[in-house]
Amino acid sequence: MNSVPYRAHRNTLSAEFVNGSDRVSTYYSYISKRPDAYIARNVRMEKPERQKADRTRLVSVLExxxxxxxxxxxxxxxIRALLRPETLVIIGGQQAGLLTGPVLVMYKAITIIQEAKKASAALGKPVVPVFWIAGEDHDMNEVNHIQVLNPQGKxxxxxxxxRIQALEGVSHVSISQDDWNEVMEKLEAYLIDTxxxxxxxxxLREIHQQSGTLSDAFARTMAWLFAEHGLVLxxxxDPNIRALERPMFRELLEQHEALNEMIVKQGEALVRDGFPLQAEPAEHQVNLFMRSGGRRKLLQYEDGRFQDKQGTESWTKEELLTxxxxxxxxxxxxxxTRPLMQEFLFPVLGTVLGPAEIAYWGLLKPAFEHLDMEMPVLIPRTEITFVESTVQKHLDKYELTAEDVMERYEEKLQAWLKDQDHIDIEGQFHRVRDEFIRLYRPVVESLKQIQPGMNQLGNTxxxxxxxxxxxxxxxxxxxLIDRHGTAMRQWEKMYASLKPMGKYQERVYNVFVYLNKYGMQWLEDLIRWDADDEVHYLMYV
Incomplete structure (x- = not known):
């Protein structure tokens, strides 16, 4: 596989962070390129820190x-390496999606693994890769599906x-074997024969037979895909993780007003600097959820009491602490608050984030400092757009680049169609319209001399x-388009491959589309591939 950097369009704050701009340095603890940032963060972490989760108990829970x-x-x-006090982690996370969700999840895991190895070499100490599954997320519609191209290219x-809903969180919803079987039958029908x-x-059938929830299936699949690379999930x-987090939940509740005020003010500063907010902070937010009445509810604080967003339930601080x-x-x-909890649980050297995540982390530096913490090194996850050989042939045929298709598709398509129009359809009809109006309008205007209102009928x-x-x-x-049907199908195939549904490829397609075509070695080659400091790559297969 051959790769070249690609300048993808992204959130302005994230773009300036990736480019190391001094303009955003006040919003993050580390802007410098790795591994220098790792060295600086490591020195900071060797100093006495505030109380953190008990490492021995954490290891036991992870095991x-x-x-x-x-x-x-x-x-x-x-996991056992975490028992050593000098061991650090590179961490990143994602919701538990069906069949691991969009392929960007793979790129995040790969970046975590690669950066853990780089950091360990740079620091001369163990650095462990950890993947945080956000099993508490309750938006089932966001994670219950994937998009694939069927053998007909649709x-x-x-x-x-x-009908399966996750009102209390994805990890709390049981999935029946009948539901799993239906998913696997569709997948088998949609994947091309290879x-x-x-x-x-x-x-995959074996994994889903052992899995009771979407989170469980996600974790088992990730464990299988990255078995040789020591990725901790x-x-x-997990209730045992929640028990470890008890002290931090107490502190987040006790400090909620000060923390939220800092986040809101940081958001106002970002807006003044011209940056759009990726996540909207708001007054009265506690920034914690609580499961109650069969639902996961976002807590708010008004008039001295805590309540859910709809105001249907309320609690005192003492009740919530209990x-x-x-x-x-x-x-x-x-x-x-998840980044703050992550810092409490793990010795975080760096965290791997997507562009949107980098943007909303820009709100959190004062909150970290208020809790005597420091924001870790933020690592942009690798982004990849695959240019497969059949697509490259079409690109060459029409003298296009992948960037042309991804950023200027309609413009390039219309220009090509115009080149195929040897009779100048648009020009001829434009001249006909102009000439018709020139000849017909005076006739219509003259009609009102015969009878009032006749000119209106003429205009109609x-x-x-x-x-x-x-x-x-x-x-x-x-x-004209129908005459060039084969060519149009080739244009559509290029777009469906490189910018499916108008989105970057990694946000639409699933990893098993590629594993089905190229086998498990494809994933291993990606893990061994050493990306430079660029973020998005065009990778030619």
Whole structure:
């Protein structure tokens, strides 16, 4: 595979962060390129820190969970390495999506693994890769489906039963074997026949037969895909993790007003500097969720009491502190407090983030400092757009680049169609319209001399004739397109491959589309591939 950097369009704050701009340095603790940032962060972490989660208990909880999902011996070695006080982690996370969700999840895991190895070499100490599964997320519609191209080249949405809801969080929703079987049957039908398909589908069936929830299936699949690379997995909704987080939940609740005020003010500063907000902070937010009445509810604080967003339930601070003590598994973080909880749980050297995540982390530096913490090194996850060989042939045929298709598709397509129009359809019809109006308008204007209102009828008649001219013009253009049907299908295939549904490829397609075509070695080659400091790459297969 050959790769070249690609300047993708992204959120302004994220783009300036990636480019190391001094303009955003006040919003982050580390802007410098790695590994210098790792060295500086490591020095900072060697100094006495505020109280953190008990490492021995954390290791015990991670061992229990990773054994349950059948993670590899190398992952268990990574977990045991955390018993050593000098061991650090590179961490990143994502929601638990069906069949791992969009392929960007793979790129995040790969970046975590690669950066852990680089950091360990730079610092001369163990650095463990950790993947944080956001199993507490409750938007089932966001994670219950993937998009694939069927053997006919058409988009298919493969999803779980839409009636399955995750009102308390994805990790709390049981998925029946009938539902899993339906998903696997559709996947098998949609994937093209290859030498890898049978073994791939068979392994996925085996994993889903052992999985009771979407989070469970996600974790087991990730453990299988990255078995040789020591990737530690954790589910944020694991009750044993929640028990470890009890002290931090208490502190986040006690400090909620000060923390939220800082986040809101930081958002105002970003807006003044011209940066759009990726996540909107708001007054009265506690930035914690609590499960109550069969739902996961975002807490707010007004008039001295805590309540859910709809105001249907309310609690005193003492009541919530008691709940935290007795049932910490009922609580979870939102986007603003999850980074703080992550810092409490793990010795975080760096965290791997997508562009949107980098943008909302820009709100959090004062919150870290208020809790006597420091924001870790932020690592942009690698982004990849695959340019497959058949697509490259079409690009060459029409003298296009991948960037042309991804950023200027309609413009390039219309220019090509115009080149195929040897009779100048648009020009001819434009001249006909102009000449018709020139000749017909004076006639229409003269009609009012015969009878008042006749010119209005003439204008209506003229508009109808113009509509018919436009109708014929559109029919002629469509006939031109139909005449070049094979070429149009090739253009559509390029766009469907490189910018499917108008989105970057990594946000639409699923990893098993590629594993089915190229086998497991494709993933191993990606992990061994050493990216430079660029973020988005065009990778030619």
């Amino acid at each position: 229990e969970y990773n054994l349950r999902i059948h993670n590899s011996p190398k992952a268990m070695e990574s 988009f298919e949405k493969l999803s779980l039963d839409s 030498e890898f398909k049978s073994q791939l589908v068979g392994k 954790m589910d944020a909704a 709940f935290i003590e007795e049932h910490p598994e009922r609580f979870s973080n939102n986007v603003f 008649n003229m508009e109808k004739i113009l509509e018919q001219i436009v109708f014929l013009e559109n029919k002629a253009k469509k006939a």
